[in-house]
Amino acid sequence: MGLSDFLLPERLPRQVVYAGDRHGEIFTLSKQRIVRRLRVEAAALADPGASDGWPKIAERLQPVDTGVILNSDPFIFNFIEFDKLPWSRKLLRELVDWKLQKIFPEDIAAYDHRFFRLNKKRILSILVKKSLLAHIEAEFRGKGIPLITIGNSALEIFNRLAKLRRPPDFFVETDVSSCCLVFQKLGAPIYVRKFKSGSLEELAAEIGKTVQFVRNNSGCDPRRFELIDHREEVSPEELAEQLAQEGLSCPNAIRAVPAPYIPGCR
């Protein structure tokens, strides 16, 4: 958070659209509480190709300050480590862009690239296609709805968990077809993995493998996790039970918050 972020705090949206894999969910907020929640099935806002989703959502939106929270599927997360990070923001951007060009196979110019300094050596780089952002903004502009926030659900969850006195070692955010795991250590993200989820067993096995990978490579032993599931038909307890067999516990400290991925919601 820079000085300008501190001096110019952003207004929180009064309604937020969560853009899931195959559904959208509209949250109406009042005094930082959810007063209305409406799930719209078969409305993939994050998929520019699916043209039928947006009208379903748009007709239910009010012309107030609105935010869109995308799940992690369209985002690309990269952790980049340097010997030493320069203080100059411009220099750091050049350095990160240079490094990213070496490891990223596509044209970076087509992506919106933001990065965050995690410590003296590490950078979290986040990429998302500019065309997707332009598509969403155009749809909102077309309907005359002010769009003031476009965010990422995993980062919102991470920010919320980082405030806890004893944050979990990682969290799992699952949707119908995608899953995102974010591992943290000392309040900073250390590893993010996204994958396409299949059956419950496959999902549990994939999470177990990822935990083992982090255990082997990062020098920490993830045990506690939080589970945020956007699916309606699947009970999150089943996945928690499966993972408990691998020695992973889910205290569900975040359960009190109805939608931890919605910014500014208590």
Place this chain on the structure above:
Amino acid sequence: MRRIRYNLAGARKVDARAFALILLGIGLAALLLNAVTVFNLARLQRQNRAENSEIRSAALRLEGLQQKTLRQQEEIVALKKAWERKLAFANLLIGRKSFSFISRLNFLERACSDGMRVRQLSLVNEPAGRMQMTVSALAQNELLGFYKKLLPYELAIVNENQMTEYYQASLSIRIQDEKK
């Protein structure tokens, strides 16, 4: 860990209330800082003023002491001059006085026999001045013996009278300067 603020919207809006609160906070902090600065400056100025007045009074005291020292030095010089004048005068007197009263009186005492009295004596305060005296003796031969002792000293007998019980003579002698 700092919060990761990630908002990709092109038309982000500033929260006016939070911004006003932050401005108010910054303003209050600036005001507080200014107040603290002014208070500290005023305190420093007060301290400086007190120190300056102390320095001024110390300088005045020092000046007074210097003047006193100068006065005392002048007094010392004056006293020294007076003392030197007195000393010079005393030395002059000492230089002028090259004879001893005591030795003349001793001589007179030795010259007088037992029955003689010196009734009057006058000395001149200069070397080789004449000693004038009036002496009396019970017998004339005592006077004669006394004359005999004084003969080397330019004895001049002014008068000699016989009284009922004693003989009285007025005479003068000159004793040369003892230092010569």
